[in-house]
Amino acid sequence: MADVLHAPALYLYPLLAGMLLGVLQIVLFFVGAGHFDHGGGEDGAVDHLLDATHLGDVFDWLNFGRVPFAILILLLLVTFGMVGIMLWQIFPVLPAWSYAFGAAPAAVMVTKITGGWIARLLPQDESYAVNHDHLVGHRGTVSLGPLDDGRPGSIRVRDEHGELHTLRARPADAGMKIEKGAVVVVVKAAEGPGRVWLVVPFEEHI
Incomplete structure (x- = not known):
């Protein structure tokens, strides 16, 4: 010792x-x-x-x-x-x-x-990370972009309690480009490793 x-x-x-x-x-x-x-x-x-x-x-x-x-x-x-x-x-x-x-x-x-x-x-019914599934359908703003088919950018989304979340994101449709500052809607989580969320422009979602 x-x-x-x-x-x-x-x-x-x-x-x-x-x-x-x-x-x-x-x-x-x-x-x-x-x-x-x-x-x-x-x-x-x-x-x-x-x-x-x-x-x-x-x-x-x-x-x-x-x-x-x-x-x-x-x-x-x-x-x-x-x-x-x-x-x-x-x-x-x-x-x-x-x-x-x-x-x-x-x-x-x-x-x-x-x-x-x-x-x-560990118990399988518990998660030790924040579950952001509840943000699907919420609007957010592109904070690091543009979002395209390259490396994921970032969006900022407020939940129903007004708390702000920063998520890595990319467009839901291949070939789409979403500029920084654009309003988007969270569609779903992307497949594969990591926490990347698929989004579409807010106007398109309406």
Whole structure:
């Protein structure tokens, strides 16, 4: 244990942070505050931030939406720290930063695999990501565009409670181009990975 405490800070601090996060989640669970919010809490806020970014696709691949965000971060931090420290102990002559080339991929793969196992153990009637199906039929405005057959852009949509959501979107019809600032209607979720929503111009939807 003493050797571990003298490990490079690049790996020791993530390991300790991940372990602290795990202890915190256990404490919150036993005091009754550890239920992961499915709508507007911890995972809801993170989901809202990621929806308009390509980083959301990465977290989708890591099982975000099926596994609580805090668990994924815990797995990433602990694995990165542990593998980095193991490599430091095996190859002590190498510079500390070089171990990240092994620790980072290992952290991603362990998080992906372990997250998949955890997802299968969690109740199937619960979701740990915000469900935006209720926004189908709502009007929004293109905030990052134009929307076309290329990379998805972004739209901003208000729900029935007046809360603003930012969604990645593309036109429902191939070959269509919708300019930034245009009013659109959310039609449905696109098939495939990621959170991309299909939209049509508001006038066409009428």
